[in-house]
Amino acid sequence: EVQLLESGGGFVQPGESLILSCAASGFTFSTYVMGWVRQAPGKGLEWVSSITDTGANTYFPDSVKGRFIISRDNSKNTLYLQINSLKAEDTATYYCAKGSAAASGYYFDYWGQGTLVTVS
Amino acid sequence: DIQMTQSPSSLSASVGDRVTITCRASQGVGNFLVWYQQKPGKAPKSLIYAESRLQSGVPSRFSGSASGSGTDFSLTISSLQPEDFATYYCQQYHYYPITFGQGTRLEIK
Numbered sequence: 001e002v003q004l005l006e007s008g009g010g011f012v013q014p015g016e017s018l019i020l021s022c023a024a025s026g027f028t029f030s031t032y033v034m035g036w037v038r039q040a041p042g043k044g045l046e047w048v049s050s051i052t053d054t055g056a057n058t059y060f061p062d063s064v065k066g067r068f069i070i071s072r073d074n075s076k077n078t079l080y081l082q083i084n085s086l087k088a089e090d091t092a093t094y095y096c097a098k099g100s101a102a103a104s105g106y107y108f109d110y111w112g113q114g115t116l117v118t119v120s
Numbered sequence: 121d122i123q124m125t126q127s128p129s130s131l132s133a134s135v136g137d138r139v140t141i142t143c144r145a146s147q148g149v150g151n152f153l154v155w156y157q158q159k160p161g162k163a164p165k166s167l168i169y170a171e172s173r174l175q176s177g178v179p180s181r182f183s184g185s186a187s188g189s190g191t192d193f194s195l196t197i198s199s200l201q202p203e204d205f206a207t208y209y210c211q212q213y214h215y216y217p218i219t220f221g222q223g224t225r226l227e228i229k
Contacts, residue, residue: 045164047220059216061218062217107152108164113162113163114163
């Protein structure tokens with residue numbers, strides 16, 4: 001059974017940094033794209049980052065490029081998202097999601113339960 | 121960026137009804153279209169991928185289709201069940217940035 005367990009959320013002040021983690025199990029972590037999707041309170045879903053299976057390529061929307069860093073440790077089956085210079089508009093539940101493929105043409109087939117980041 | 125526009129934004133229906141939610145992409149995305157279901161306080165769950173393929177474990181009352189040049193997509197629930205009342209999102213995964221529709225909230229009439 002695929003399991004994704006996020007951690008690292010909490011209350012932070014504007015301008016601070018935060019690292020979210022996602023512990024994966026139940027599948028061969030090193031062979032799939034992984035990503036992060038966030039959802040502000042009462043709002044829709046927003047993709048914020050993806051990383052290919054080996055970690056060689058990372059992707060971000062312009063809205064977070066330069067402030068977000070995605071990484072993975074395939075030896076620990078763990079995905080990370082570092083958020084720098086936090087802003088109030090970064091307040092959201094951050095979901096870790098497993099891609100359906102290694103590098104391209106993927107959708108998110110499994111999602112974690114999310115971790116809430118509140119910037120205030 | 122590709123804009124994904126869902127309609128309607130909200131919908132009231134009864135158990136047993138057939139409902140259809142549509143999603144339009146601002147440019148063609150091929151068949152790289154996925155539908156998610158999200159219940160309050162829960163993570164999204166994939167239902168339909170590649171425009172019309174049913175995710176494993178998803179009931180067959182859910183179906184996806186497309187028309188036009190990879191721009192118009194539909195999610196149909198053939199006979200609503202109580203557990204289907206939720207918010208539904210479409211998402212394209214053909215191009216970066218990955219983009220979602222704004223969501224369709226399906227409520228009990």
